[in-house]
Amino acid sequence: MPDTPTHNSYAAAGSVRVSPVLSVIVPCFNERPNVAPMIAQLDAALGGIAWEVIYVDDNSPDGTTREVRRIAQLDSRVRCIRRIGRHGLASAVIEGALSSSADYVAVIDGDLQHDETRLPVMLNALRAGGYDIAVASRHVEGGDNAGLSSRFRHVLSDGGIWLAQAFLPVRLTDPMSGFFMLPRVLFEDLARELNGQGFKILLDLVLSSTAPLRVLEVPARFRERAAGESKMDALVMVQFAGLLLDKIFGGLLPLRFFSFALVGALGIIVHLVVLGLLRQSTTLGFETGQALATLVAMIFNFQLNNAITYRDQRLKGPRLWRGLLLFMVVCGFGAIANVGIAKVLYEQHTTWTVAGGIGAMIGVVWNYAVSATLVWRAR
Ligand code: GDD
Numbered sequence: 298m299p300d301t302p303t304h305n306s307y308a309a310a311g312s313v314r315v316s317p318v319l320s321v322i323v324p325c326f327n328e329r330p331n332v333a334p335m336i337a338q339l340d341a342a343l344g345g346i347a348w349e350v351i352y353v354d355d356n357s358p359d360g361t362t363r364e365v366r367r368i369a370q371l372d373s374r375v376r377c378i379r380r381i382g383r384h385g386l387a388s389a390v391i392e393g394a395l396s397s398s399a400d401y402v403a404v405i406d407g408d409l410q411h412d413e414t415r416l417p418v419m420l421n422a423l424r425a426g427g428y429d430i431a432v433a434s435r436h437v438e439g440g441d442n443a444g445l446s447s448r449f450r451h452v453l454s455d456g457g458i459w460l461a462q463a464f465l466p467v468r469l470t471d472p473m474s475g476f477f478m479l480p481r482v483l484f485e486d487l488a489r490e491l492n493g494q495g496f497k498i499l500l501d502l503v504l505s506s507t508a509p510l511r512v513l514e515v516p517a518r519f520r521e522r523a524a525g526e527s528k529m530d531a532l533v534m535v536q537f538a539g540l541l542l543d544k545i546f547g548g549l550l551p552l553r554f555f556s557f558a559l560v561g562a563l564g565i566i567v568h569l570v571v572l573g574l575l576r577q578s579t580t581l582g583f584e585t586g587q588a589l590a591t592l593v594a595m596i597f598n599f600q601l602n603n604a605i606t607y608r609d610q611r612l613k614g615p616r617l618w619r620g621l622l623l624f625m626v627v628c629g630f631g632a633i634a635n636v637g638i639a640k641v642l643y644e645q646h647t648t649w650t651v652a653g654g655i656g657a658m659i660g661v662v663w664n665y666a667v668s669a670t671l672v673w674r675a676r
């Protein structure tokens with residue numbers, strides 16, 4: 298190995314401190330009041346372990362980053378990654394974990410809902426060998442779920458668990474858990490396969506591994522949120538279903554395409570309903586009705602794609618209006634291509650269903666491909 302001498306001489310020359318054994322990754326958004334108490338709790342829980350904490354903040358308006366940096370200036374175990382133009386819990390976790398050089402990485406919420414005293418238990422178990430990943434579970438003996446904010450959340454949570462369990466290669470009683478630990482090298486191995494969208498990074502990890510991971514479930518309480526508010530909602534669940542679909546279809550088609558096509562299908566229903574209503578209750582001609590229905594369906598599709606398909610790069614404010622305008626232009630061309638191609642096929646004696654279907658398919662692919670680059674430009 299030619300680079301060994303350099304490496305050795307570098308290490309000998311001036312290492313300031315050893316790399317931590319454990320990096321605690323904390324994805325956060327608007328968690329400023331929870332930062333200082335959380336670090337104090339980690340400090341208390343992790344005595345005797347060389348640890349660091351890495352906050353990954355998506356440029357929270359409440360000044361979360363400023364608060365973490367303030368403490369980081371006093372304590373070198375505290376780090377902060379401030380992300381601008383990138384959003385989302387899963388991708389924040391990935392970015393934080395990939396910035397670690399420790400032996401183990403743990404992921405924990407930044408709102409004090411997870412019980413940090415479980416961390417040394419997880420670390421000891423992993424170090425003892427026999428397991429690939431330790432997961433805090435609310436659903437094994439000794440864990441509990443009291444902190445879920447509402448009945449609705451309980452239903453969402455139970456439904457998600459049931460759905461996930463049906464597809465999982467391993468037993469995970471709490472597949473939605475956002476609190477777990479694994480060796481850093483294992484994370485790095487799996488990182489390339491991760492989907493990175495939405496909330497469910499643990500599921501993503503488990504589903505991305507070719508060999509089933511050996512999971513240790515550690516019972517944990519889920520506390521009430523002390524300050525700030527939850528970012529989890531029904532849309533997160535839609536994304537979660539998408540993650541499962543994506544893994545089942547082995548990434549053959551991009552997840553976004555599924556979502557885009559599904560939104561498109563809903564748009565057709567909206568279109569027909571609007572057209573039907575207009576014809577029933579107004580004296581407008583067919584063409585005017587058709588034009589109005591198209592307009593409504595386009596706005597509906599744009600809003601839904603902006604909220605779900607492109608949730609992670611959602612357009613807001615003036616960019617929303619610009620996006621809507623562009624989307625309508627793009628879909629306009631899509632419609633022209635759709636009708637044009639269907640017409641040519643039909644004239645060549647294809648049946649109307651095949652001609653219409655192929656036209657529509659080409660329209661969807663066009664709309665998807667062009668709006669992905671023009672409207673929701675990956676920043
Ligand atoms: N960087 C970043 N970007 N962090 C985020 C984002 C984001 O877009 N959205 C949420 N977070 C952070 C929050 O600040 C918090 O630290 C953590 O991720 C969890 O978010 P919450 O909004 O508090 O989630 P929850 O309490 O509703 O959900 C918890 O329970 C779920 C299962 O029911 C979490 O533990 C989830 O991980 C878990 O899946």
Ligand code: MN
Pocket residue numbers: 406408410522527
């Ligand atoms: Mn929470």
